[in-house]
Amino acid sequence: MxxxxxxxxxxxxxxxxxxxxxxxxxxxxxxxxxxxxxxxxxxxxxxxxxxxxxxxxxPLSEVVSSEPLVYHLGMASLALWPQWLSELNSDLPSPVQYGNSGSIVVAHAQDAAELQQFKYDLQTRLQHDDNSRWLDQRELADYEPDLAHFPQALYLPGEAHVDNxxxxxxxxxxxxxxxxxxxxxxxxxxxxxxxxxxxxxxxxxxxxxxxxxxxxPGLRGVRGEVMWVETGEVRLQHAVRLMHPRYKLYVVPKPQQRFIIGATEIESEDRSPISLQSTLELASALYTINPALAEARVIETDTNLRPAYxxxxxxxxxxxxxxxxxxxxxxxxxxxxxxxxxxxxxxxxxxxxxxxxxxxxxxxxxxxxxxxxxxx
Ligand SMILES: Cc1cc2nc3c(=O)[nH]c(=O)nc-3n(C[C@H](O)[C@H](O)[C@H](O)COP(=O)(O)OP(=O)(O)OC[C@H]3O[C@@H](n4cnc5c(N)ncnc54)[C@H](O)[C@@H]3O)c2cc1C
The missing domain is CATH 3.50.50.60 (FAD/NAD(P)-binding domain)
Incomplete structure (x- = not known):
């Protein structure tokens, strides 16, 4: 001891x-x-x-809308997670899943400018540290076959997600x-x-x-709404972000053919259930990622507050x-x-x-x- x-x-x-x-x-x-x-x-x-x-x-996705400190802390955490999870998993019968093969950012053809802007912001913020790179349609199909209909994507290596x-x-x-x-x-x-x-x-x-x-007294809650769906029709290995001029969406794979879809970001401390508008926006944006997701089953919605100064x-x-x-x-x-x-x-x-x-x-x-x- x-x-x-x-x-x-x-x-x-x-x-x-x-x-x-x-x-x-x-x-x-x-x-x-x-x-x-x-x-x-x-x-x-x-x-x-x-x-x-x-x-x-x-850390890369967040750097465009956060202080540089968040990026530097995030990179340090990204190095700690695999180490800590291997210590934790060595004592567990069923290990905690951790995907660290990067994330993928896509946009529909009409929103291509959003994706270009995101890449520009990344480059401006990170300069030589920007290791994001474009995937053409063929490369994207290799990474995520179910996204092959997007003309291109931005790949953010090293980003991760955990079965929380x-x-x-x-x-x-x-x-x-x-x-x-x-x-x-x-x-x-x-x-x-x-x-x-x-x-x-x-x-x-x-x-x-x-x-x-x-x-x-300076602490505030920022409302976030998410939706969980389940489907065997679509397989995604990476966290996927959809750039959109009005609502940005992410889809994160979870075990058992489940995905979490999110998230709204509303300056309100209302913890009541997800609104009809948010449900429609999340669901319709999700559906445009791959029409096969239309048959996904909505198994849960959830709302919570992010604690922020x-x-x-x-x-x-x-x-x-x-x-x-x-x-x-x-x-x-x-x-x-x-x-x-x-x-x-x-x-x-x-x-x-x-x-x-x-x-x-x-x-x-x-x-x-x-x-x-x-x-x-
Ligand atoms: C929709 C949504 C999506 C998010 N997605 C991400 C993401 O993808 N990546 C990411 O990095 N972060 C994400 N976050 C943020 C992340 O969840 C929070 O930053 C994090 O959970 C904060 O951790 P915490 O321990 O401070 O608070 P919490 O996780 O909220 O834990 C606080 C705990 O304290 C307990 N508590 C409260 N009052 C008392 C009391 N008086 N006595 C005893 N216990 C008490 C609560 O019940 C709770 O269990 C997301 C948050 C939301 C809402």
């Missing part, structure tokens, strides 16, 4: 068992610490954004096996910014996503021994490993990784000097 620089395993409470909470708990347990994970909802009926997400890990629902379940199992204490149906309340539980732990890490809004950048906020990690917006799977890795290294060894100064916000100058666990 490893020890922290403080010479002993730490007692750490993690509040919120979504993506960040589960990944962090798993990493800290592997480092030899004692972890208690508290979740407001039920483990059997997850309501986290992590459960709703398509789980693409797509299986991942979330496996993480919870492993946390239990490593001795983590997991408690669901337990909403944890912070009073005046202090966590009632604090006295029992060296550190408390707030991973409540939108659940921490009242303690983070005004700058749409992730943030670790340090307030003494209470640490919050939030604001992953639509980049949770893209950014979580690098965020969690930085925080876990910091808690374990006090080390501040490469991106630490870009990520950390201190509650006050006094906190900057006193980031230390409570002695118990």
């Amino acid at each position: 490893t020890r922290s620089t403080f010479g002993r395993p730490l007692e750490i409470a993690i509040v919120g068992a979504g993506l960040l909470g589960r990944l962090l708990a798993w990493r800290l347990l592997r480092q030899g610490h004692r972890v208690s994970l508290f979740e407001a909802g039920s483990f059997d009926q997850p309501r986290s954004a992590a459960h709703t997400a398509a789980a693409m890990i797509s 629902r299986h991942l979330l379940g496996c993480l919870l199992n492993q946390i239990g096996k490593l001795g983590g204490h997991c408690v669901d149906n337990t909403p944890v309340i912070f009073t005046n910014g202090e966590l009632d539980l604090l006295g029992n732990f060296n550190y408390v890490v707030d991973c409540r996503g939108m659940g921490s809004k009242e303690n983070h 005004a700058d749409n950048l992730p943030r670790i906020t340090v307030n003494g021994s209470c640490i919050s990690i939030n604001g992953l917006y639509r980049h949770g799977y893209l950014l979580a490993p690098v965020m969690v890795d930085h925080l876990a290294q910091f808690l374990d060894q006090g080390s501040r990784g490469h991106f630490w100064n870009n990520l950390v916000h201190h509650h006050s100058e006094a906190d900057r000097a006193s980031v230390a666990p409570i002695s118990r």
Whole structure:
């Protein structure tokens, strides 16, 4: 068992068992610490954004509409995912599927300008790092036979997608096996910014996503709606994005001939079910990707909120021994490993990784000097 620089395993409470909470708990347990994970909802009926997400890990696709920091963090995460999944999968009977053979961007002939613009934006942002490349119709047919009717496509090598629902379940199992204490149906309340539980732990890490809004006035939710379909008629290996002047769509393959289609992005904190308009737009855009998708069965629709700060950048906020990690917006799977890795290294060894100064916000100058666990 490893020890922290403080010479002993730490007692750490993690509040919120979504993506960040589960990944962090798993990493800290592997480092030899004692972890208690508290979740407001039920483990059997997850309501986290992590459960709703398509789980693409797509730094190139995102760079055209995000700050450069998201790209750099995303590339670092892209390197961590295979390593972490191989550690996780070595303990599992049924491995978590991870596709990292890149993604494909297409547009219908009448929208070709959208695709050209996307390539131009990529080149402008990434310059020499832009390794995207055009596929002609024949090459596209080799990559994805069911997209062969598109005249061309843009290929984004290295981009990935993960079977997130299986991942979330496996993480919870492993946390239990490593001795983590997991408690669901337990909403944890912070009073005046202090966590009632604090006295029992060296550190408390707030991973409540939108659940921490009242303690983070700058945090907002961005509504996203998705649709799940099932069909044996169309086979896609890569995540596919459709460029369109009004609604952009992605299709991400999941196990058992299923695909997740998404996603709307609406500045609203309304969590009610998908609207008729969004249903029609997603379904008709999907149908144009391949008419055979018309016979796909709609097996689920889902709505959730992406937790975001005004700058749409992730943030670790340090307030003494209470640490919050939030604001992953639509980049949770893209950014979580690098965020969690930085925080876990910091808690374990006090080390501040490469991106630490870009990520950390201190509650006050006094906190900057006193980031230390409570002695118990
Ligand atoms: C439609 C949609 C599609 C997305 N697609 C992608 C994608 O393709 N790629 C990507 O990188 N990201 C994607 N995301 C974003 C990603 O899902 C989020 O960024 C990520 O889930 C945020 O992780 P989190 O752990 O902060 O929050 P969450 O995953 O929401 O977890 C927060 C957890 O805290 C719990 N909680 C809340 N309040 C309390 C309380 N008081 N006490 C205890 N527990 C509490 C909640 O129940 C929840 O389980 C998508 C999001 C949406 C909505």
